[in-house]
Amino acid sequence: MEKILFGVVGRIIAGDDASSYVKVVDDAENTGGFLILTSNRPDMITGFDNWVETKEAVGSFFAESNWEVDWKIGG
Template sequence: MGIWKNTIQIKHSPLRTTIFPLQINGLKMTDILIGRVGKIISGDEQGRYIKVVDDAENTGGFLILIADDIEFRSGYDNWVEDKDALNRYFLECEWLINWSR
């Protein structure tokens, strides 16, 4: 039992399960970090890069930037109105993010 304590298991099908560490370099993959680039390793948009920008001065909400590459040359953005909406957005996407980049 102890071996699974700090992991998250994602069941893709009855025959395929992926096990991820819950933390990488002290950062939880379920956390939402503002202003930092991460790589989506599970969930919607797997393999893409993400950055959440606090846009309080302009819109009062948060921009969620998604890109194919770490330099964000090609991608798109979404907007949410507040921290609660940001949390709901991340839950809906079922993201695990490696924030150690």
């Protein structure tokens, strides 16, 4: 499994939502888990969010979505 970066915007280059952007936020302080944000914009102003409880669940979410992410988008 590829490394998942937290707090960094990446571009989904393969799998569900290919060509969209993703950002994983550690939101333990507020919700007790992690937000997985997706957007068609690299600034993440609009989009969708999903919530999972653990870092392991983040990995499972990425695996189920068949995501391959380019974390070096420079934007």
